[in-house]
Each structure stands twice: as C-alpha cells, then as structure tokens.
Amino acid sequence: MKKLTMMALAGAMISFTASAQDSAVTDDMIEHANMLGQNALKSSLTEDIITSLTTEVGHRLAGTANDKKGREWAMAKMLAMGYDRVWEEPVTIPLWHRGSASVRITAPYQQNMAIVALGNSVRTPEGGLTAEVAQFDEYKDLVAAAPNSLNGKIAYVSLRMDGSGLKGYGYAGQARRNGSVAAAKAGASAIIIRSIGSDDNRTPHTGSMNYAEGVTQIPAAAISNPDADLLDNMLKYGEPVTIELNMTSHSHDPVVTYNVLGEITGTEEPEKAVMIGAHLDSWDLATGALDDGTGVSIMMSAGKHIIDGGIKPKRSIRVMLFAAEEEGLYGAHEYVRAHKEDHNDFGNTILGAEWDSGTGRIINIAPGVGPTSLNVVREMGAVFAPYGVSTLMTNTAKGQSDMSALGNAGMPAVNFGMEPTNYFDFHHTPNDTLDKVDMPAITHNAAIYAMFAWMAATVDVDYQK
Ligand SMILES: [Zn+2]
Structure with a gap:
C-alpha cells in the first residue's frame, strides 16, 4: 500500500x-x-x-x-x-591575450577611468583612439542606431545591471556579448560599456564578447560602475565628451x-x-x-x-x-x-x-x-x-x-x-x-x-x- x-x-x-x-x-x-x-x-x-x-x-x-x-x-x-x-x-x-587597457576622458574635464578589455576583443590602433562618446541607455537603443550614425565615435552603453529585477545579468549582459556588433554596424570605432556587475568598486568586470562575420571587429571594454557614474554625470552637461582609449588585447591562432x-x-x-x-x-x-x-x-x-x-x-x-x-x-x-x-x-x-x-x-x-x-x-x-x-x-x-x-x-x-x-x-x-x-x-x-x-x-x- x-x-x-x-x-x-x-x-x-x-x-x-x-x-x-x-x-x-x-x-x-x-x-x-x-x-x-x-x-x-x-x-x-x-x-x-x-x-x-x-x-x-x-x-x-x-x-x-x-x-x-x-x-x-x-x-x-x-x-x-x-x-x-x-x-x-x-x-x-x-x-x-589581454594585453593592457587604459582610458582617459580628455574633454570637457580630464579624468582617468578604470577599464578592462572584454574577452576576445581586438586592440585599438597604434597610438590609441580618441573620439567623442555616443551614449546609449541600453543595448536595444544601440541596436536601433542608424548605419553611419556613429561614424568616428565610441559607443557607450550606460545601463546598470539590476541585481534582483528584470534587467539582471542576462539582460544587461547583452551589451557586453553583442554590443560591439551593434556599434560597428552603426559605424562606431570602439565600444565601452558600464561593467556588468552589482558593486560600487573601481574594479571593472570582464567577460566574453562576440564578433559577427562580415561586421568590422572593433575594440570592446568595460569601465567600473563608479567611472560609469562619472561619465554619465559629465554627459549630462550636454557638451561633447571625448575619450582616449588604448588597448593591446589580441587573439592568436x-x-x-x-x-x-x-x-x-x-x-x-x-x-x-x-x-x-x-x-x-x-x-x-x-x-x-x-x-x-x-x-x-x-x-x-x-x-x-x-x-x-x-x-x-x-x-x-x-x-x-x-x-x-x-x-x-x-x-x-x-x-x-x-x-x-x-x-x-x-x-x-x-x-x-x-x-x-x-x-x-x-x-x-x-x-x-x-x-x-x-x-x-x-x-x-x-x-x-x-x-x-x-x-x-x-x-x-x-x-x-x-x-x-x-x-x-x-x-x-x-x-x-x-x-x-x-x-x-x-x-x-x-x-x-x-x-x-x-x-x-x-x-x-x-x-x-x-x-x-x-x-x-x-x-x-x-x-x-
Ligand atoms: Zn563560471
């Protein structure tokens, strides 16, 4: 029984x-x-x-x-x-190979930021890359950017990962995994993202990123949460914000x-x-x-x-x-x-x-x-x-x-x-x-x-x- x-x-x-x-x-x-x-x-x-x-x-x-x-x-x-x-x-x-990565805001106010290359990223050109930042609230906004609208710019996705809610690791992580493809399609020369992490430390979070066949491979990196806050504040002034990005990461056979x-x-x-x-x-x-x-x-x-x-x-x-x-x-x-x-x-x-x-x-x-x-x-x-x-x-x-x-x-x-x-x-x-x-x-x-x-x-x- x-x-x-x-x-x-x-x-x-x-x-x-x-x-x-x-x-x-x-x-x-x-x-x-x-x-x-x-x-x-x-x-x-x-x-x-x-x-x-x-x-x-x-x-x-x-x-x-x-x-x-x-x-x-x-x-x-x-x-x-x-x-x-x-x-x-x-x-x-x-x-x-990770190599080195550094980034500096050059205008309107000079500041160094804590940055880390995303896994699989290519390097910046010799001598680095200096360009105006084009900010996007989320990955989906970057995807909607028109072709050539980001020519000569560095795309930046500012979404902060939500530790407990809907915009958690998987959602926010889209910018890390696929942001470089979306940014390159719109003509950007590099992409930086706010770290996919829940902390308030100047320890940027790495993680893997992807390229797509037929789309230009551009450098991709993450800045720490406090540095993303700083960049967001500077962008709120409405003036162009320019950064200088230097990365030597690269792939071998x-x-x-x-x-x-x-x-x-x-x-x-x-x-x-x-x-x-x-x-x-x-x-x-x-x-x-x-x-x-x-x-x-x-x-x-x-x-x-x-x-x-x-x-x-x-x-x-x-x-x-x-x-x-x-x-x-x-x-x-x-x-x-x-x-x-x-x-x-x-x-x-x-x-x-x-x-x-x-x-x-x-x-x-x-x-x-x-x-x-x-x-x-x-x-x-x-x-x-x-x-x-x-x-x-x-x-x-x-x-x-x-x-x-x-x-x-x-x-x-x-x-x-x-x-x-x-x-x-x-x-x-x-x-x-x-x-x-x-x-x-x-x-x-x-x-x-x-x-x-x-x-x-x-x-x-x-x-x-
Ligand atoms: Zn793991």
Whole structure:
C-alpha cells in the first residue's frame, strides 16, 4: 500500500516521503546517502581543495600556461584521491591575450577611468583612439542606431545591471556579448560599456564578447560602475565628451586545451554515467575562486566522499571539469560534438548537474527529466529536505552553464538553486579571490552533490522516460 505524504510550500516546493518497498530510492540508499552527506559536512576537504587551487595555480585563462597548470593540478589531485579513471579530452579554442587597457576622458574635464578589455576583443590602433562618446541607455537603443550614425565615435552603453529585477545579468549582459556588433554596424570605432556587475568598486568586470562575420571587429571594454557614474554625470552637461582609449588585447591562432574528467566506475552499467561538473578555466584578473573554483572543489570533493563511502554506484559518476567556459562554453560544446559524432555515445551521459554559481548555499533542486522518472528525482529530493533543500514543482531544467549545452542536446539535467549572494559584486573582477568564499556553504554544497550523484547513479531509473 503506497503511503504518500505530500506537502506543498508556497506553491513552489514539494517533498515526498514514501515507504521503502514502493520507492525506487530504497531505505538502504537513503541511509548510505545520509552517511555520505554527514561525512562531507564534517570534512574540510572542499575548503582544502579550493585553497590549494587558488594558492598553487591561480588564474586559469583558457589556453595559457596557467590553464595547463590547472589541468595538471586537477588530474594529480583526482588520481591521488582514488578516482578509478582520470583523463583529458581535447578542445580547440581561440587563444586570447589581454594585453593592457587604459582610458582617459580628455574633454570637457580630464579624468582617468578604470577599464578592462572584454574577452576576445581586438586592440585599438597604434597610438590609441580618441573620439567623442555616443551614449546609449541600453543595448536595444544601440541596436536601433542608424548605419553611419556613429561614424568616428565610441559607443557607450550606460545601463546598470539590476541585481534582483528584470534587467539582471542576462539582460544587461547583452551589451557586453553583442554590443560591439551593434556599434560597428552603426559605424562606431570602439565600444565601452558600464561593467556588468552589482558593486560600487573601481574594479571593472570582464567577460566574453562576440564578433559577427562580415561586421568590422572593433575594440570592446568595460569601465567600473563608479567611472560609469562619472561619465554619465559629465554627459549630462550636454557638451561633447571625448575619450582616449588604448588597448593591446589580441587573439592568436587557435590552440588545444582539454576537458578533464575523473570517474568513479559503476558496478553494473559502467558505460553509463551521471555527470557532475564545473568549469576549470577562469578569467585572468584574479584566482577564479568564486568563478568557478567553488564548483571545481565541490565536484572533486563530492567524488572523494563517494569513494570514501565505500559503496560504488551502479552506473559511473563522472566529475567533469570543463575547458574554456568563459570564452563561450567551448569544452561543453566539444563534448557534445565528440560524443555524438566521434564516439556515438552521448546518450550514455544519463543525467547532469553543474555548479557555476559562486558561494551560495544550495536551497533547492529543479528537475529536468522524463515524466516517469520525475517521481524518482522527487524521491531523491525528499532526502535533501532535512538539509534545507527543497524540490521545485517544475520539470524544465536544461542544465546550468556548461551543462546547458548538454541539456539542450538532449541530456536530462537537474539544476541546483542557491540562496542570494553578492556574487555579481566580484564576478570577473580582480576581487574574485578566496576570501569571498563561504566555506560552510560550499561544504554543504559538496555534501548535497555527493548524496545526489551517488543516488542518481545507483537508483534503477531511465531519466529519459
Ligand atoms: Zn563560471
């Protein structure tokens, strides 16, 4: 007789308790998962891993010597931890060099501003570029600019990212990602944007930007929030504002980097795997502690706790450390391509979950699986309830960050949601350092991922169904 207690909280959360004999997630599995969780919570491993990464390697800009150092560090660590198999898979990426960047307001009032090149940007001409600023409130206004209306000017988008509202990271980030194309189409010789960040520090935020085929490649950079305020104030006077921009960033020929994988091999269907992932690469302005050192340490630690737990999962668990996420999910896209086209085994990655959200404590999970397996994911979700993690009613998750490339290619996924943090104060800035990491929170997250990965790889279910 099925005994089911259902509790809906705020219309958005649900938790189940079901008797063991009718559940896919058995009492034995729950007991082992809780043991893994409790051991992870008592351990300093997650903290030790991120401290080691940020101290011994530092930044991991894709394609650089430090990127290689990071991969060697990750492989050596996972081998020492007792993963059954550790390997690399090649990914070809563009190699970008940041160079230097400076900007000065030359008229009507001379001032220096804090600026940083956007990833992938070309350099300014020798001797720099001096031009009048053409201000736009938002990306969409820049897109509407008529051809040739910005000839001889530097476009500037002044929108401030809204930390909690509609004009958040994704919306405001359009200016960073695609602003150079819109500005070049209207004839601009460069683009600067207000940093996509929620802080009030003179630490401009970098991030990737794109060029489009057939559109002139113009330099692109971000100024800090206080400098954008200064520029906005000067523009309000209504007089022409002129700036001098100097950048030496440039791209080299493509190079090969690697996704790094560590596997705990399953006992019954080892070719099938649950993938838990994070990206190993980072921007080069700091040590990439929040983005995504926390994810790297959470995943490696979760795997080690599963190894130490002593009961192997039935399917394999793969810790995936993606390459070149920052430049545009290169490692994730190549994984999909290679495992569909070269190996024809993409379907063996049966479920995926990523952490690329900094230091926030996990408070909910959102499934994205087949309708039949949804109840099984909810059974697993109920195991997390005592840890303060609820299961959302939705079933639309497609995977976060890199994992979205796999989710969009058809892999079932689970997204982990977190408490609000000040992540976007530090994201992609020289302030993304170890002191910003909430160690108890990432320890909690490693416990949740260990429990999740072990149960997900052990329970008898097809997540596609
Ligand atoms: Zn990231």
